[in-house]
Amino acid sequence: MKKVLFVSLALAGLSVLSVACANTIAENFSANPLQNGWQVFGDTNLFQWDSTNHNLAVTWDSSQPNSYFYHPLGTILAIDDDFSVSFDLRLGDINDTGFEIAIGFLNFADATRTNFLRAGTNDFFPNMAEFDYFPSFGSEDATLSSTNSKLYFAYDNLSLDPGVTYSVVLTHAAGQAAISGNIYINHDDLYTSLPNFFSQTITNFHLDIISISSYSDAGQDLDFAGSILAHGTVDNFAVNIPPPPIQNLTGVLTNNFWQAQFVSRSNWLYTLQRAPDFQTWTNVSPATGGNATNLFLQDTNSLANKAFYRIRAERP
Numbered sequence: 001m002k003k004v005l006f007v008s009l010a011l012a013g014l015s016v017l018s019v020a021c022a023n024t025i026a027e028n029f030s031a032n033p034l035q036n037g038w039q040v041f042g043d044t045n046l047f048q049w050d051s052t053n054h055n056l057a058v059t060w061d062s063s064q065p066n067s068y069f070y071h072p073l074g075t076i077l078a079i080d081d082d083f084s085v086s087f088d089l090r091l092g093d094i095n096d097t098g099f100e101i102a103i104g105f106l107n108f109a110d111a112t113r114t115n116f117l118r119a120g121t122n123d124f125f126p127n128m129a130e131f132d133y134f135p136s137f138g139s140e141d142a143t144l145s146s147t148n149s150k151l152y153f154a155y156d157n158l159s160l161d162p163g164v165t166y167s168v169v170l171t172h173a174a175g176q177a178a179i180s181g182n183i184y185i186n187h188d189d190l191y192t193s194l195p196n197f198f199s200q201t202i203t204n205f206h207l208d209i210i211s212i213s214s215y216s217d218a219g220q221d222l223d224f225a226g227s228i229l230a231h232g233t234v235d236n237f238a239v240n241i242p243p244p245p246i247q248n249l250t251g252v253l254t255n256n257f258w259q260a261q262f263v264s265r266s267n268w269l270y271t272l273q274r275a276p277d278f279q280t281w282t283n284v285s286p287a288t289g290g291n292a293t294n295l296f297l298q299d300t301n302s303l304a305n306k307a308f309y310r311i312r313a314e315r316p
């Protein structure tokens with residue numbers, strides 16, 4: 001299944017403004033995160049910005065629907081990408097019978113489906129790369145699931161003590177069908193490097209948001225039945241991702257033909273699209289593979305009137 005990102009719009013006859021996206025998402029919650037690109041899906045009461053302590057107070061409540069405090073990445077991460085996330089986690093009270101808290105990368109379209117069941121087998125939760133902690137098992141995992149519903153996780157069997165600040169770092173290396181993780185106490189002392197692992201065949205994945213996730217325990221696989229009600233704080237996010245798929249975009253109208261030029265990325269497909277009204281889009285160039293340098297896409301049909309353009313960027 002292809003994942004699509006539409007990047008930039010252009011008006012025929014005018015130059016296109018370059019679109020820039022940061023390669024790092026940093027959040028220390030010194031200001032309201034909802035004014036800094038963060039959004040909520042699901043139960044908004046589970047996520048409260050603490051303007052005094054400058055962190056995010058989180059309730060993980062599996063009796064509620066799947067709920068996410070998330071930030072779009074502005075790109076689509078896949079197996080050929082380097083990326084990482086780090087954050088601080090401090091837990092308070094916990095009441096659980098074998099369920100998890102979670103923070104990490106998701107595919108928004110998948111995660112918001114009604115049949116996205118984190119409590120089920122991994123067939124029901126494709127496309128994630130996240131940190132999970134199961135308090136009653138004393139187990140923390142760096143979990144990766146693929147588009148073909150296979151699973152990899154690195155783990156250790158150590159409890160996270162309430163009232164202690166843990167710094168979690170998750171890292172994916174380009175081309176690897178795996179994810180790694182380190183957990184530190186107060187940023188400095190290594191607590192665990194998650195030395196154990198379970199592996200199935202990961203072929204690819206597509207991720208487009210970073211999320212603090214409170215999963216529902218509905219639809220449970222009876223072999224893993226459980227629930228959780230936990231409170232804690234999250235702080236100091238740093239997300240490192242590759243450059244956006246379209247950089248330094250410019251456009252020019254020459255001899256009544258429109259041409260777009262931009263810096264592309266490998267392992268992406270690009271198509272120039274045209275519309276008369278921002279509503280009905282038509283492909284006006286063939287899908288062209290990125291070359292990690294300047295790419296040119298042209299509308300070879302002469303324009304009879306004004307038109308709007310956009311670049312369709314796909315991850316196969």
